[in-house]
Amino acid sequence: MKAPATQRAQPLKQDWRISFGFWTELDALYHAYPPPSKPRCPALPHDSASEWRKRLIPDDIERFLSNPAAAACLRTVSSNIDDDAATGFTNFIISGGSCTGKSTFAGILRKTLVGLTADLPCRFATLNASGIAEKSLPSKLEDTVKRLDASKAGAPSYLTIEHFESVSPSVQQHFFVPLLAEANSKRVFVILLVRPDANKLAEQIKAQAMKIYLHALSANFVRIKLLLVCQQESIGYTREGLEELTKLFSFKLMPCLEKLHEIFVKQYFISQANVFKMIQSASDTDLETQRYLFARDRGKAAEWGGAKKAADEQMARMDAGLNSAHDNINRLEQELSSRQEALEKLQDAIVHGSSKGLGKGHGRIEGKPEDKQL
Numbered sequence: 001m002k003a004p005a006t007q008r009a010q011p012l013k014q015d016w017r018i019s020f021g022f023w024t025e026l027d028a029l030y031h032a033y034p035p036p037s038k039p040r041c042p043a044l045p046h047d048s049a050s051e052w053r054k055r056l057i058p059d060d061i062e063r064f065l066s067n068p069a070a071a072a073c074l075r076t077v078s079s080n081i082d083d084d085a086a087t088g089f090t091n092f093i094i095s096g097g098s099c100t101g102k103s104t105f106a107g108i109l110r111k112t113l114v115g116l117t118a119d120l121p122c123r124f125a126t127l128n129a130s131g132i133a134e135k136s137l138p139s140k141l142e143d144t145v146k147r148l149d150a151s152k153a154g155a156p157s158y159l160t161i162e163h164f165e166s167v168s169p170s171v172q173q174h175f176f177v178p179l180l181a182e183a184n185s186k187r188v189f190v191i192l193l194v195r196p197d198a199n200k201l202a203e204q205i206k207a208q209a210m211k212i213y214l215h216a217l218s219a220n221f222v223r224i225k226l227l228l229v230c231q232q233e234s235i236g237y238t239r240e241g242l243e244e245l246t247k248l249f250s251f252k253l254m255p256c257l258e259k260l261h262e263i264f265v266k267q268y269f270i271s272q273a274n275v276f277k278m279i280q281s282a283s284d285t286d287l288e289t290q291r292y293l294f295a296r297d298r299g300k301a302a303e304w305g306g307a308k309k310a311a312d313e314q315m316a317r318m319d320a321g322l323n324s325a326h327d328n329i330n331r332l333e334q335e336l337s338s339r340q341e342a343l344e345k346l347q348d349a350i351v352h353g354s355s356k357g358l359g360k361g362h363g364r365i366e367g368k369p370e371d372k373q374l
Helices: 025-032 049-056 068-083 102-116 137-148 169-185 203-207 219-233 239-248 253-267 272-301 305-351 369-373
Strands: 091-096 123-128 157-162 188-194 209-214
Touching: 025 219, 049 219, 049 253, 068 102, 068 209, 091 102, 091 203, 102 157, 102 188, 102 209, 123 137, 137 157, 137 169, 169 188, 169 203, 203 209, 219 239, 219 253, 239 253, 239 272, 253 272, 272 305
Parallel strands: 091 188, 091 209, 123 157, 157 188
Antiparallel strands: none
16 A cells, blocks of 8 residues: 655635635535545554554654744754754754644654754654653763763764653753753753743753744644545544544544544544444443452452441442443434434435425425335
């Protein structure tokens, strides 16, 4: 299967149907990105999570939606290094809220830097500050800087530090600032990923870095990204299904993409009913896991007296919650099935021209005679 071509979000033109009130902007958006005419079924390993990440996470700035400041940053970096390769390199601070694409942009930046130093490519290392104890962090940083020392290889090096906001102000001020100056003198630079912004960073760090702030994508840009993915991957969907999916995750792109992949692999089609099924299935799994763990550990801590009675009551509440969840699934499936049947009858009536009274003040669409007899 050939790799899909890179698709870009095109700006929506003002439609006369919007101007005259026949459409909303959301109607125009879904009209501009129609479902694929021949949706496909998932196939492994092509649709495994790892392969999806390779295809869907943007690796160039043209596919990094709605961030002109980020694109301007890369142009500036390229220009500076082209003008003077000796002094064009610098430190970077990439900040933004949750799910704004900090790691993705860091990957694009890394690819850009490698492309600009093709003769002697940059070297890279990554540390996660939130996963290292504060006492161990200084030694970890020192060891990494020594390992990346550009004076040994000649090429500039970059250390990416994720979750740098977890580093305390005292460590930043008294340890990291001197280390940064020493590292830069050896042509070892840093890329700091910070959430939600750079306000808590030491001023000396901010003064020595190029700052890029990534704002959250708007709801429509998240919709556009999902629609582009469905077109690129030939995934069938309904408007109601995508709307339910985006609202479920408050229009945060990465959770939406991950759930889109899960529904496609397990249900083959992105409909409102399938989104509901996956949500309820996840809730049931959580409840069943909690019940299993509670039942397993109940006998250890509650063998006698009031403790055993409280444990039994808790178990009964969990059973009631599970039963209620299963009932909700059945009810939702019945409601969706009845709505689908009603919609099919309405569409059939329109196709066969069995509408009566339209234009005479009635506005009623009647079913076929056999439908009336039922």
